[in-house]
Ligand SMILES: Nc1ncnc2c1ncn2[C@@H]1O[C@H](COP(=O)(O)OP(=O)(O)OP(=O)(O)O)[C@@H](O)[C@H]1O
């Protein structure tokens with residue numbers, strides 16, 4: 290089945306590093322002259338900051354669940370509609386959620402608010418999604434079925450929490466205690482809506498520190514790439530067409546830990562990402578092949594049953 294308007298999604302938890310991967314992917318797009326229409330998953334939050342905090346307070350008073358990870362805090366139907374529209378027409382609408390002053394300057398909107406919806410630029414070669422829910426499947430929605438290449442950014446959770454605390458305290462102005470509370474509050478939806486995606490992804494990039502991260506809540510710095518290894522897992526190497534021997538030859542220090550897992554030094558993560566992703570995206574953009582995920586929509590739907 291050929292895809293005329295391919296969708297590539299990078300999905301991961303808060304602090305996992307999807308924005309960082311987005312920046313790396315945009316370099317690949319630039320070097321290959323791929324025109325990617327980028328959408329950010331946080332723009333599908335249901336509420337702005339003030340409204341969300343008020344609703345969260347009321348929900349907690351009633352013992353109800355509400356978080357930015359689950360269906361109560363995000364409009365999965367709107368995200369699914371965007372993906373379907375783009376897959377069918379190469380067009381659609383997008384907006385941004387503004388987290389801080391830097392983003393406010395960029396998008397001319399106040400922190401904690403949404404920009405207006407505007408049209409996705411015409412003539413794009415692909416839609417690139419970065420956020421929390423690129424592969425989400427629930428009893429009411431199946432966003433993943435429209436994604437031609439679904440990538441998970443999944444550092445081990447201690448590292449993810451270190452990264453989130455580091456980012457939210459240094460870039461978003463939250464206290465370490467407030468970030469820890471957010472992590473705890475989101476745990477139910479983390480287990481039910483974030484982690485099940487990583488069983489459905491075509492490729493996962495899992496960074497594993499080689500240094501102690503036993504207590505992520507007191508860590509003062511993020512383990513560097515050189516202090517890490519990256520486990521790169523392929524859900525179906527045959528369908529993805531990955532050449533492991535080529536990667537092993539090209540990436541010093543890499544080795545296979547399983548038939549579908551290649552491990553690379555952390556410092557080679559960007560290089561590995563380019564070696565793996567560039568040909569897959571090129572094939573999607575230039576040849577419309579969705580070799581990567583040959584399943585039909587029906588296959589995807591039938592396979593993407595929520596894990597819990
Ligand atoms: N590969 C990496 N090596 C070192 N630091 C990283 C890496 N990836 C992410 N980080 C750091 O982790 C923090 C979170 O990264 P990033 O902002 O990309 O997360 P995110 O997944 O976009 O989070 P959110 O979804 O909440 O916006 C940042 O401080 C970033 O610099």
Ligand SMILES: O=C(CO)[C@H](O)[C@H](O)COP(=O)(O)O
Nearest residue numbers: 302303304331338357388401
């Ligand atoms: O990063 C996020 C989800 O991972 C949310 O976008 C962020 O937490 C929004 O909340 P606030 O604007 O109050 O910081």
